[in-house]
Amino acid sequence: MTGTSNRSVERAFRIVDELAENGSGRVSELAERLDMPVSTVHNYLQALVSTGYVTVEDKEYATTTRFLEVGHRQRHRLEVFKAVSDELQDIAAETGEHVTLLVEENDQCVIVAVQEGPDAVNLFAYPGARMPLHAAAPGKAILAHMPDDRVREIIDRQGLVEMTKRTITDPDVLFEQLERISEQGYAVDEGERIAGMVCISAPVLDKGDRIRGAICVCGPQSRIDEARREEIAEIVQRAANVTQVNLDYV
Structure with missing residues (x-):
């Protein structure tokens, strides 16, 4: 019975993910894309409509803002x-520039909050986006503030997917860089996720030195030279330190 229940939940979320990815869809379209029987998709959609997480108009199904409500509540539970x-x-x-607060969840980096400066490049980043x-x-x-065994487990589960030609895909190279990051107190990526962009990030630790998240600034390589990188690194480290102190009072 448990196995059947698990499969039912998985199917429901596959449908939700498909709707979220494509905006909307009809039963037959969803069934074809998900390789599921039309009757099965229809039944799941009706259940999702009844709970308020999916809406239907002219036989077109779409997710509702109930998910936004859930995400908003969860975000406000995060101490960081x-x-x-x-x-x-x-x-x-x-x-x-473009500024974000991110946390680790299920072996991924998740955006929790976004602020855009007057010169920020639109990165289509939003709370809940994963990378x-x-x-x-x-x-x-x-990663630099996780135990090595935990990092290896994440690599085993997720792999080191190549996002651009500059993405680190060699575990040994990654561990070498994580050691440097731990020593210098901040991380940099130069077009490793988005070509042409430089991102500088500082970890947010609690008083027990446990990693709670990271603050990041991103901007175009043409605007962030070596001197400016050092300047931004100091800014994000200072903000991370303030946030660490604030963690004692939330």
């Missing part, structure tokens, strides 16, 4: 989100 306070807004104003840990500065900042 409450602790970051106005730091992201201040960084965006000071650097003019591989190894291919992004905040992900590497987080």
Whole structure:
């Protein structure tokens, strides 16, 4: 019975993911894309409509903002989100660039909050967006403060997917870089996830030195030279330190 229940939940979320990815769809379209019987897809959709997580109009199904409500509640439960306070807004104003707060969840890097400075490039980043840990500065900042065994487990499960030609795909190279990140206190990726972009990130640790998240600034390579990278590194490290102190009071 448990196996059947698990498969039912998996099928329901496959349908939800498909709707979220494509915006909407009819029963027959979803059944074809998911390789599931039309009757099965229809039954799941009716259940999702009855719970308020999916809506239907003119036989076209789509997810609802109930998911936004769930995500909003979950975000406000995160202590690091409450602790970051106005730091992201201040960084965006000071650097003019794209600023994010991210956490690790299920072996991935997840955006929790976004602030855009006046010169920020539109990266189509939004709360809830996910990315591989190894291919992004905040992900590497987080990995650098995990035990090596945990990092190896993540690599075994997720692999080191190549996002661009500059993505690290060799575990030995990754571990060497994580050691440097741990020593210098911040991480950099130069077009490893998005070609042409430089991202600089500092880890947020609690008083027990446990990793709680990372603060990141991203901008075009043409605008962030070596001197500016050092300047931004100091800014994100300072913000991470303030957030660490704030964690004691949330």
